[in-house]
Amino acid sequence: MKSWLDLYFTQARTAVAQQFQYRVGVLLWLVGMVVEPVIYLVVWSTIAAQQGGQVGGFTPGLFATYYIGWTLVRHMNITLTPFAWEQRIRQGDLSRELLRPLHPFHNDLGFFIGMKVIQMMVWVPIALVLSLAFQPTFNAQPWQYVCFVIALFTAFVMRFALTWALGLSTFWLTRPRAFFELYFTAELIFSGRLVPMSLMPEWVQTLSNVLPFKWAFGFQLELLVGKLTPEQTLFGFASQAFWFAIGLLVVALLWRAALRKYSAVGA
């Protein structure tokens, strides 16, 4: 256990050291990522104002809470992109990891945990500016905030396992981006990223309960705006655990077959 902690800590520290080399790049990237939720926020706040102060129980202040929380959830959720997968497999960059007595899954997970530290440091001032501009409302219960913080991490780990499993398709497909795009589009609709799930049609809400996307995104935000009961919260954590296990299972089943396909080109 101690050596695993040492490994994750060292990998995370290495990621922090790497990210520090690109301070301006990280800042600009994060600022760029704020544009999307701010657009949603402005649109929904305007609609709420036109409809007598709220839409489906969301006031402008609650929308502000939701979309400022959105920026944190989005940053926490970031995992390996399809481009990174293409790079490591087509260019043979994976070879470095394969020569070491450690599954690259751990390597990547440790790295991304380290990245979150830097992202968090940059996110705090951005969130403060957004809060001053949009005046969020905080009316959730203390336990909901605690669960929100825990769910941030569990959602990341779950989404990480799923996208890692998806990334294995790169071993078989020349251009796995289309595959990823399909996943990301479904995620946009069924996760609460575009619109809070409670504002979506009934059938979308029902379907989202049996898909993984909401548990990586909307679940935490619904906790933040105080819209979940303890039972719904437990169901959410159980769903995250289920999809995390599915991701791990797919990785375990496909990994050996994937390595047989690996051609270590260029490396």
Place this chain on the structure above:
Amino acid sequence: MQPAIHVRDLRKTYDVPEREGGLKAAAASLVKRKTHQIKAVDGVTFDIAPGEVVGFLGPNGAGKTTTLKMLSGLLYPTSGEGVVLGFTPSRREKAFLRQIALVMGQRNQLLWDIPALDTFDLIRAIYRLPTDNFIKTRDELLDLLGVADLARKPVRNLSLGERMKMEIIGALLHTPGVLFLDEPTIGLDVTAQKKIREFVREYNRRTGATVLLTSHYMADVEALCKHVIVIHHGRILFDGDLSALVERFAAYKTIGVMLDDTSLDLSGYGEVTARESDKITLRVRKADAPRVTAQLLHDLSVNDLTVESPPIEDVIERVFASSSPLPSGESQGEGAEGGVLTL
């Protein structure tokens, strides 16, 4: 003695898509994709004893790197057997990966943006090396290669030679028992090449590690390897002592004749390849060398005389030039002893 590396009839075949140029062919390939097979490694067989430093020679595309990748567990063989330190590399067992290292001269293993020290520490955590041992090994390796003062610089700010030294250190921190070196000196200046050669020799001497080395620089091979394996078109052409290779394939000998009068015409003895103030160099067929030498000593007042084999580059070139692909299934070299050769 059990060989450290045991390879029998190892093969790697790739299916490569192919089609004619043009739109019609592109459209047709959507429906039916044509592929052809490339035999990157075509049934190689060899053994390497523990502690040996072996040169793995061949032109570009001969199958050297593919063999190394199979033996280090990066590539899954199409068929055949490869055993390294008693492990099957393709199973990629942790105990196996802890005992090997592969250094590729054209590939970065270190993290580019941060000092090598940070990557070394990550390697420590990955291999679960005890901190005291790790620091001792790291500092020893840094000193041996003379790069201790560079380890705190981001890797991207190091020169090619400095980077390669750091790469080698990173690969050896866990003191592997088998070291695969793929063109470790490529692109380096003569001084850096020499330093790395000396280092590999010293590492082998200190740890008794087995080293399989590919290089286009024959100086590397001559300095480090008594045993060489020559591969071409995915097949072993020669497996034996370097001296046996030279003996077998050197088509000619070079005779240096030291004379007072170097204006003499010696073309009757052999091909004159150089004429200096006190020396004439002749090239003669290997079989004729004893007779020509005796004749020169008899006919002329010779101050000194040397008979040398041609440079190893020339010998290797001749091995490749004289090779022809064997029909499928024909036997290959049968081990290092005696330098078995198939052409």
